[in-house]
Amino acid sequence: MSYWLENMWYCAAYSTEVPLGAVAARIICNHHVVLWRGRDHVVRSLEDRCPHRYAPLSMGDQIGDDRIRCKYHGLEFDGNGICVHNPHDRGLIPRSSALRTFPIHEYCGILWIWMGSKEPDTSLLPDLSFFLPTSPFQQGGRGSLIMKVPFELVVDNLMDLSHAALLHEGILGNDQSIKANTDSGKRHGKVYAKRWMPGIDPPEYLDLIYKGDGSKIDMWHDIEWQPSANLLLDVGATSPGMTKEDGTGVFAQHIVTPMTDTTCMYFFMSARRNPPHRTETEDAKIQARLLELRRIAFAEQDAPIIQAQYETILRMGSYCPHALAGIDKAVVLWRRMFEGMLKNESAGANTPSSAIADRVHN
């Protein structure tokens, strides 16, 4: 069973997934929603159900400046969820209650959707300045995966930096990076974890973005979670003994959106800080390989093991992980903070599972 905050922004789609005149369907926090972009470039979102016969509006078309038209009988709705045109009979508008609307805020190439009943609050959006066109960083490709697990398990996986050395061995870590201490804590309503791994042989991803000659590096993995599932990962390398600023790194933003209790959308994008000078050809080759490594790490390594983990949880009927004191602290902290927020929001109506939070061993 998954739990989520209602009064929160969720990433519904990349802006490019809903171009001018396009209609898209999404499932977010158990709501089926339709999104469309009118001729005025504004994206609107409604409950995805024509009240006439329950056909999904997402099977219909964008029409006029700002409307969506049902494919089945042509009823037209505006962005306020009001039926504004009936092509049949004498054009009488059905006396139906308006459809539920979902506020949309477009920011940093992402369509953010507000799922709560309170006023939308843009101060709750994550700071994505590293990924704006105005950023000095080199923007990488954006991607997404549908994961057949509750969104919490994807966040757990990210907040646990230690698995990089094992599950992503060779790509993001190796046996020299295992023993690093993890510094975890809370700060300004966020949870962070940091690992500093000095003087190690570079895993492929780090070698690619830095020297490319296999020489030893000081490596760091830092991650920061903010509600409900916005995670900024900073992966970087510098020459042994030098400062982080002397080195280079990749900022990777991870955003996880609950679809249903048992599924979620996982969005990720990256920006390279201070990339070493290369020819255009060399750099294109490096970027292509970085994307391939990301695909392997997320789709071939993370996704199968998180899916298998979830199947085991379902089979057991409960989840009582034996959290390890060092590497799992950040996992416990984000779960605890998140559950506090859930309790605040629901005042008990939506009781969260105690999950991992109260079970730290060693």
Add this chain to the structure above:
Amino acid sequence: MSYWLENMWYCAAYSTEVPLGAVAARIICNHHVVLWRGRDHVVRSLEDRCPHRYAPLSMGDQIGDDRIRCKYHGLEFDGNGICVHNPHDRGLIPRSSALRTFPIHEYCGILWIWMGSKEPDTSLLPDLSFFLPTSPFQQGGRGSLIMKVPFELVVDNLMDLSHAALLHEGILGNDQSIKANTDSGKRHGKVYAKRWMPGIDPPEYLDLIYKGDGSKIDMWHDIEWQPSANLLLDVGATSPGMTKEDGTGVFAQHIVTPMTDTTCMYFFMSARRNPPHRTETEDAKIQARLLELRRIAFAEQDAPIIQAQYETILRMGSYCPHALAGIDKAVVLWRRMFEGMLKNESAGANTPSSAIADRVHN
């Protein structure tokens, strides 16, 4: 949840689907039945389960004049559901109760099956004289689809003529045909709906069966439902101001058979009235295109939207459509008449959903 009349004929299959010596399996009104045609050309039907070990008899073979033999151990059953041969031991016949039989009536190339406990009543069959070999009309191809929705939704779709202008735009209607009034009503235990659309540009289907030159037509769509799901559609075109008899048209018989609460078989066949004279080559080309348009309309337009509609109903947990006064009247009328029949038959044992019937708006 679907509801159906028990003492009623249902289309189990086209006659051609059970040729001499053939065995077929069908699910009808939640019953698994086996049908087979003996050497005497008669089709029989039983509960599809050998009482010995529960192997489906439909995996077996037709044998002798009138029997079916179980594939697993060779027990043979006659059309009365009696085990008449045991090849094992001393040929002792197991003392089992007879299998349930289902009366079959072959009419107009269709195997009609009677699902009730009352005497079968052939007066309840629809009049299919337009589709008999003796009919003066040009017979078209017959087809069928399995639909993953309760059968009522397929009937709703047919009784609602208005969607032709939107969902089947370009094929059966267009923006000139939208505004026509729908004349709906009850007559002799049937429900009808009629639309007269004068002086419009011809949708492709109508142009094909008539002039083929894109010149304006007077178009009509008439449909008539009779229990439980036999619908005769009359689609035709004539020159503006002329009578229907001066024009041409297609009679299309639609028959929907409940399989389970959530699935049905949808059969359809057609006959062209007064087709314009063409060369054989031209006519073959037209017939092929008519079949293709029917396939697009049913399989690519109706089926996906009805399926999506049903998924929305399942998600909502209830179905309270906002019926529109004009275009939905026939839908309301057939549902109401059908529910009256259900109440009569079951005397309350099989309470139907009030569904669309009592909710007309505007």
Add this chain to the structure above:
Amino acid sequence: MSYWLENMWYCAAYSTEVPLGAVAARIICNHHVVLWRGRDHVVRSLEDRCPHRYAPLSMGDQIGDDRIRCKYHGLEFDGNGICVHNPHDRGLIPRSSALRTFPIHEYCGILWIWMGSKEPDTSLLPDLSFFLPTSPFQQGGRGSLIMKVPFELVVDNLMDLSHAALLHEGILGNDQSIKANTDSGKRHGKVYAKRWMPGIDPPEYLDLIYKGDGSKIDMWHDIEWQPSANLLLDVGATSPGMTKEDGTGVFAQHIVTPMTDTTCMYFFMSARRNPPHRTETEDAKIQARLLELRRIAFAEQDAPIIQAQYETILRMGSYCPHALAGIDKAVVLWRRMFEGMLKNESAGANTPSSAIADRVHN
């Protein structure tokens, strides 16, 4: 609903399926288990779940002499289910309870797993001396199928020799072999059934292993069940009037392992007794055809009908077969003996269905 004995050996896999250093996953009696073979050639088995985050250990690797390492975070476990290494932090071992272990006994190229809480008892293993390398018989290929039915239905199918004449007509029986009496009974905690079919035209399998010229044979089918699902089938042919010893035959061992309530693994292997002298080329051809006939009989004939039988049982919600006095006696006997054993083991905690046992007709 399937029932099984806990204190019993089950075939988990062929030895060849878990070679040196390999890791395998199996589902046995509703338990998900991991098996791995260490560098010392010994196979170990644990509950397939890392207690840290519930990743399946079977996604991990064999490491060291005798350990398995979790793919997700590298925790290592020995064959006693104890975590013996944590690569993170200061190497602290989590204070978790040990994982459940399953005793493995390797015998006759099979990994036998013990699912009960009592001491494993090798005297409960079937005698497989016909299939050992030391056997004088010519060993045939080994195979297996996953069957989507409770294991009891596969045993029923085997204990019922009569279906060979119908379902496997032409391969293992024919209309001359149908009328044979079946001699069934109990002996030393086992159940047997025997059929002697003298002077018949040879079905293909029997012709192939014997004369290969289509001349008449005396054929026998003998089967013996021992708990919980080990069945030895002896199929053979001799010249009319001669002794069994003058003829030839195939011993076929069938072993059925419950996976879940509704699925099982079906293992089978064979050994030819006294094969007639042939050239190597001829014999290879015969062996290939015997394997193909076995595949057809099991995968194309038995599996679909048992699956369909089970679907019918599920649909009916109960299983009250009309057992026939002669051919079904062995089926009734093994079910009855097995249910007695279940009652003894569970002392009522695991009440078996009365199933076929108490319903013999004629």
